[in-house]
Structure formats: C-alpha cells, structure tokens
Amino acid sequence: MSAGNWPGVANRLDVRGRAIGVACNVTSAGDVEALCAAATDTFGALDIMVNNAGITRDATMRKMTESELDQVIDVHLKGCCLGTRAASLRMREQDRGGSIINVSSISGKVGMLGQTNYSAAKAGIVGLTKAAAKEVGFANVRVNAIQPGIIRTPMTDSLREDVMAKKLAEVPMGRAGEPGEVASVVLFLASDMSSYMSGTVLEIAGGRHI
Ligand SMILES: NC(=O)c1ccc[n+]([C@@H]2O[C@H](COP(=O)([O-])OP(=O)(O)OC[C@H]3O[C@@H](n4cnc5c(N)ncnc54)[C@H](O)[C@@H]3O)[C@@H](O)[C@H]2O)c1
Incomplete structure (x- = not known):
C-alpha cells in the first residue's frame, strides 16, 4: 500500500x-x-500524531515463526519509531511544538503468554517514548504513551470466549474497555490539559495489572 x-x-x-x-x-x-x-x-501545521497501527501474530515461542516476529516488531516498534521521528522533525520547527501519543499496551508492562513478539514491541514503545521525550522536549514537543488493557475492537473480537472471560476476570472493574474510553485519554494527552506531561505512560485497563 x-x-x-x-x-x-x-x-x-x-x-x-x-x-x-x-x-x-x-x-x-x-x-x-x-x-x-x-x-x-x-x-x-502538524500538532498531534497518534501512532496507533497494530497487528497480532500470537504464538508460543516454540511455534512462532521468524516472519511472525518480524511483522509484529515492524508494525508496532518500527512504525512508532518512524512516526515519532517524522512528526517530531516537523513539530520542532513550529513555535507551539506538538504532542505525540504512542499506543503501547499493558502487554508491554507485564508480558502476555503467547505474545513475546507483541509484548517486546509494546515494551520497546515505552523506551522509545521516554528517549524521544528527552530529545525533543526543548522544542515543546511532548511524547507520551498509553497502555490499554482489554478493549472491545476488531483486534479482540477474534479472541475465544473462554480466553476473553479469563482476561475479564482479572479486571477489577469487571468489564472490557470501549474504544471511546481510550480515545478520551488520547485526547487529554493531545490537548493543552496535559501541557506539562512528557515521557509518561498512562494505563487504561480498568485497574488490571496495577
Ligand atoms: N484492542 C485491545 O484490547 C488493545 C489493547 C492494548 C493495545 N491495543 C493497541 O491499540 C492499537 C489499535 O488496535 P485496535 O484494537 O483498534 O486494533 P484494530 O485491529 O481494530 O486496528 C489496528 C489498525 O492498524 C492498521 N494497521 C495494521 N498494520 C498497519 C500498517 N503496516 N500500516 C498502517 N496501518 C496498519 C489496521 O489496518 C487497523 O486499522 C494497536 O496498536 C493495538 O496494539 C489494543
């Protein structure tokens, strides 16, 4: 494409x-x-960049192919690196700077079984976010990350019912999140309401894995 x-x-x-x-x-x-x-x-101008693209290629390490590893690292980690770099290069030339939001996952915090590729990429996004925040903060470019938990989207629609039920049992709030509940945190980080926040990681997981 x-x-x-x-x-x-x-x-x-x-x-x-x-x-x-x-x-x-x-x-x-x-x-x-x-x-x-x-x-x-x-x-x-370019004021806001949200690096959100994602795929899953779940498999245990024993069964994961090299291609499944590469694809997930490429889309999540390389994609976020390229997006953060391209956006920040433009934002640092603007007097008002800008806000970059990288979409990590709670998997990047705790690691998920069958997701070594995804968990590694999502943890990498946290490192990228913090390093980039240090590089471009002088130009008023803020870089933050979010870590959603289990959210109802096409990515999770394909989960087996019993797998979903097991995950939901771990959520103190007792339910999955809705896409709008992630979007509102992204909006907060994009807006001046978070004007003194950079290099942070916000969890949107209903209290799961705190
Ligand atoms: N749904 C969840 O429970 C959950 C939890 C934590 C984090 N996330 C993260 O949230 C983000 C959005 O996921 P979602 O749940 O909406 O999934 P989704 O599958 O609905 O959306 C992912 C989107 O990424 C796009 N995409 C995939 N590869 C791409 C590429 N190479 N270039 C451009 N676009 C590409 C797809 O076309 C799709 O529109 C992802 O980064 C995902 O890892 C989701």
Whole structure:
C-alpha cells in the first residue's frame, strides 16, 4: 500500500470536510513522511500524531515463526519509531511544538503468554517514548504513551470466549474497555490539559495489572 489521497475513510468521519484520508504503511519511512507532509500541506501545521497501527501474530515461542516476529516488531516498534521521528522533525520547527501519543499496551508492562513478539514491541514503545521525550522536549514537543488493557475492537473480537472471560476476570472493574474510553485519554494527552506531561505512560485497563 503506498501513500496517496484516500478519501473513503475521511468521508466516514463526521468532521464536516475537516479531514483527509492518506494511505500509509507505517513500516515504510517514505509513507510515514508523506503522511506528515500531507497533514502539514493541508492544515498548515502538524500538532498531534497518534501512532496507533497494530497487528497480532500470537504464538508460543516454540511455534512462532521468524516472519511472525518480524511483522509484529515492524508494525508496532518500527512504525512508532518512524512516526515519532517524522512528526517530531516537523513539530520542532513550529513555535507551539506538538504532542505525540504512542499506543503501547499493558502487554508491554507485564508480558502476555503467547505474545513475546507483541509484548517486546509494546515494551520497546515505552523506551522509545521516554528517549524521544528527552530529545525533543526543548522544542515543546511532548511524547507520551498509553497502555490499554482489554478493549472491545476488531483486534479482540477474534479472541475465544473462554480466553476473553479469563482476561475479564482479572479486571477489577469487571468489564472490557470501549474504544471511546481510550480515545478520551488520547485526547487529554493531545490537548493543552496535559501541557506539562512528557515521557509518561498512562494505563487504561480498568485497574488490571496495577
Ligand atoms: N484492542 C485491545 O484490547 C488493545 C489493547 C492494548 C493495545 N491495543 C493497541 O491499540 C492499537 C489499535 O488496535 P485496535 O484494537 O483498534 O486494533 P484494530 O485491529 O481494530 O486496528 C489496528 C489498525 O492498524 C492498521 N494497521 C495494521 N498494520 C498497519 C500498517 N503496516 N500500516 C498502517 N496501518 C496498519 C489496521 O489496518 C487497523 O486499522 C494497536 O496498536 C493495538 O496494539 C489494543
């Protein structure tokens, strides 16, 4: 998939013409740079970057293929690195700086069975976030990470019922999170309400794995 105008997604958003869609494979530096350029060209600045793309290729270490390891590290960790770099390069040239939010996971905090690839990538995102926050803080570019727990999205829809029930039993709040409950924390980190926060990791997991 190469970068280019991709109006389908933007048309599905209720933003009255204030959105554009750009196809982007986050594992391609060229695509990620083109995405940031499209945002700057269209809106005059790049204020917020959310590195959210993700895949799972779950398997125990014994069964995991090299390709399953590479794919997950590429999309999550390399994708976040490329997005953080491309966005911060533009944001540091702006007087007002910017806010970058990297989507890690509670798996990156505690490690999940059958997810050595995913847990490693998500833990790596925490290191990336903290190092990047130190590099670009001088330019008022903030870099933070979030660690969602179990959230109802297509990624978790495919989980077996018994696996889901086991996970939910570990959540003190007794339920899965909704995408909107993650989005509102991203909005907080994107906004000036978090203007003195950088290099932090916020958990959105209903109290699971505290
Ligand atoms: N759902 C959960 O319980 C949960 C928990 C913790 C963290 N997360 C993280 O939240 C983020 C969003 O996941 P989700 O649950 O909405 O999953 P999802 O499968 O609904 O969405 C993932 C999106 O990433 C996109 N994507 C995959 N590879 C890509 C690539 N190379 N380039 C560009 N886009 C790509 C997919 O097209 C998809 O739209 C992911 O980083 C995931 O790891 C999810």
